[in-house]
Amino acid sequence: MPIHRHQLDAATEALRLALKFDRPADVVLHQFFREQRALGSHDRAFVAESVFGVLRRKRLIDHLVRDATPRRMLLAYLTRVTGVSARELAPALRPDEVETVGSIKAVALDELPLAVKAELPDWLVERLRANMPEAEILALGRALQQPAPLDLRVNTVRAERGAVLAELAAGGITAEPTPYSPVGIRLKDKPAINRHPLFTTGAIEVQDEGSQLLAYLVAPKRRELVVDFCAGAGGKALMLGALMQSHGRVYAFDISEKRLARLKPRLKRSGLSNLYPYVIRNENDIKVKRLAAKIDRVLVDAPCSGLGTLRRNPDLKWRQSPATVEELKRKQAAILSAAAALLKPGGRLVYATCSLLAEENQEIVAGFRAAHQRFSILHCGEILRHQRIELDTGPYLQLWPHVHGTDGFFAAALMRSD
Numbered sequence: 001m002p003i004h005r006h007q008l009d010a011a012t013e014a015l016r017l018a019l020k021f022d023r024p025a026d027v028v029l030h031q032f033f034r035e036q037r038a039l040g041s042h043d044r045a046f047v048a049e050s051v052f053g054v055l056r057r058k059r060l061i062d063h064l065v066r067d068a069t070p071r072r073m074l075l076a077y078l079t080r081v082t083g084v085s086a087r088e089l090a091p092a093l094r095p096d097e098v099e100t101v102g103s104i105k106a107v108a109l110d111e112l113p114l115a116v117k118a119e120l121p122d123w124l125v126e127r128l129r130a131n132m133p134e135a136e137i138l139a140l141g142r143a144l145q146q147p148a149p150l151d152l153r154v155n156t157v158r159a160e161r162g163a164v165l166a167e168l169a170a171g172g173i174t175a176e177p178t179p180y181s182p183v184g185i186r187l188k189d190k191p192a193i194n195r196h197p198l199f200t201t202g203a204i205e206v207q208d209e210g211s212q213l214l215a216y217l218v219a220p221k222r223r224e225l226v227v228d229f230c231a232g233a234g235g236k237a238l239m240l241g242a243l244m245q246s247h248g249r250v251y252a253f254d255i256s257e258k259r260l261a262r263l264k265p266r267l268k269r270s271g272l273s274n275l276y277p278y279v280i281r282n283e284n285d286i287k288v289k290r291l292a293a294k295i296d297r298v299l300v301d302a303p304c305s306g307l308g309t310l311r312r313n314p315d316l317k318w319r320q321s322p323a324t325v326e327e328l329k330r331k332q333a334a335i336l337s338a339a340a341a342l343l344k345p346g347g348r349l350v351y352a353t354c355s356l357l358a359e360e361n362q363e364i365v366a367g368f369r370a371a372h373q374r375f376s377i378l379h380c381g382e383i384l385r386h387q388r389i390e391l392d393t394g395p396y397l398q399l400w401p402h403v404h405g406t407d408g409f410f411a412a413a414l415m416r417s418d
Contacts, residue, residue, distance in 0.1 A: 008092040011050040015070040018051050025315040053077050055314040056145050059116040064107045076104045143402035148311035152185040152204045157242050157271050159203035180391045181212040202269030207235050210399045210406035215239040217350045217413050222247040224296035229339045234263030241272040252277040283338035295342040302332045304353035304360050308408020332364050343416045352411040361410035378413040
């Protein structure tokens with residue numbers, strides 16, 4: 001299908017804005033499309049796919065293009081990554097760009113460095129090398145270049161998985177059970193699921209399978225008091241409430257009123273009556289301190305680099321740096337320590353991130369345990385096995401896109417012993 005000049009022009013401008021890396025790329029595109037209302041649905045799809053494609057393959061594109069501009073980067077992506085032919089591209093090209101395309105096509109791709117082949121920043125590859133062989137880094141990098149599938153969670157207060165799968169199939173939506181989560185569904189395509197009756201009636205929520213497994217590590221019981229310490233828009237808090245069959249209490253804490261506001265319509269759809277959202281100023285807020293030593297289970301899905309979500313957010317690898325990781329590590333340690341103070345003796349603490357880095361994961365847990373010796377490690381594989389989930393990655397839960405088909409996740413489960 002030919003590419004038109006106005007499509008290439010629009011994609012160039014959108015990419016120029018995204019390459020500032022001052023905001024998430026999806027936020028940039030949302031604002032761009034609001035301002036460019038004349039673009040049709042096919043134009044918007046072309047712009048979005050092209051921008052995210054360049055962000056995913058930026059290392060290769062930087063290798064292909066000298067004196068890179070957003071326009072030249074797009075031409076490199078279209079010709080060398082998507083395989084657009086010269087004939088398809090011709091209607092969109094200016095006269096001087098014909099030679100540019102020719103020079104891009106002539107660049108050899110022999111002997112590329114690992115970081116370029118894996119499409120990861122040099123600093124990130126170096127840190128991964130400490131715990132991972134090069135062949136696995138390459139497999140991870142290639143998995144992260146692929147768009148993530150659309151995973152759903154069945155709200156067991158409203159429905160059961162078999163019935164949901166049958167209803168989706170009846171509506172022509174191809175879906176299958178997720179490999180690990182007993183309430184997960186993976187869609188083959190990406191339909192507008194937020195308009196489906198199953199969604200509007202609260203029977204399903206969009207949630208990556210890895211995120212669902214965190215709730216099974218918390219494993220709340222019906223009448224317990226549970227805290228989701230960094231609740232965000234509340235996806236995991238909603239699942240915890242459903243696992244408790246709307247009994248007990250789930251407190252959803254977050255410092256962002258805007259994020260928690262997105263929980264309100266989700267909570268209304270869910271049918272749950274045991275979830276209580278609270279905005280807190282920081283981890284030492286009085287609302288937190290009032291619950292000290294009173295809570296049975298705490299989930300800390302800590303703010304992190306998000307490098308395990310690069311399938312969804314490819315721009316993150318260019319917006320994060322060693323300096324931002326250092327700042328995040330300080331926050332992670334402080335939040336984990338504050339959250340631990342909520343637990344009663346015998347209580348369970350689950351620390352999780354969607355980072356690929358040991359320094360945000362195992363090293364944070366090790367530092368915490370050195371300072372809090374009354375906490376012992378619980379074996380994540382055994383916790384999941386008790387819930388008939390056959391997934392054992394060792395004492396810690398470690399999920400990888402190239403192995404498990406989920407986002408990259410890490411989790412540790414700890415118990416307060418006194």
